Amino acid sequence: MPLKSIKAIDYMTKNPVVVKPSTTLFDAIDMMTTAKVSGATVLNEAQEVVGIISEIDCLQAILKGSYHGEIGGNVESFMTKDVEVVDAEQDILAIAERLIRDKRRRLPVVRGGKFIGQFSVRSILSAVKNFNNKNNTL
Template sequence: MALRSIRAIDYMTKNPVTVKPSTSLFEAIDIMLAAKVSGATVLNDNKEVVGVISEIDCLQAILKGTYHGEIGGTVKEFMTEEVDSVGTDMDILAVAELLIKQKRRRMPVVENGKFIGQYSIRSILNAVKEFNLK
């Protein structure tokens, strides 16, 4: 079995960290710190991906707020709205190539317009590790 034949969906993170656009900036930071992740997918009430929020986004928001004398706000104000997502039919190497090419740590997986999980660098590394143990 070649690594290319490994289905990425088998290594997708099914319950990754997510937040809503209305989540406060500091609550999002607390959620990411508690989960030990560097970012979260932002979902609307219909489980559709509307953005991502990263540690960098949060740090920029804090610095901007410090300069203007007001720190805080919601995820919607600071999230990145342009989000690439992928479907469920990719092999593991295609996902790895996409993450590297687009310089992403994670990518949402969408099926029928709804968020179902995410691929991450960590999930790809776990797949490779498991493959090499076989």
């Protein structure tokens, strides 16, 4: 089986850390540090992707807040709102190219506009490892 035929849905993280826009900044930080991840997908009540909150977003919020004497707020105020997503059926090599080109670590996976998981650099590395172990070659 060629590596390019592996779909995102086969190696995506099915239960990644997700938060709501109303989640407090400190709750999001706690969730990410506890799970040892560098970011979380932000979902609305309809399970649609509305943003991404990263460690960098959180750090920027803390620094900005420290200058103004008010640290905190909700994820919605600090998240990246312009979020690219991938389709569950997209092949992993195309996703890998996007991650590298756009210097991203993760992309939410959607099916029918609804969030179903997350694809990351680690997802690709797991797929390659699995493929190599089965076939002893790339």
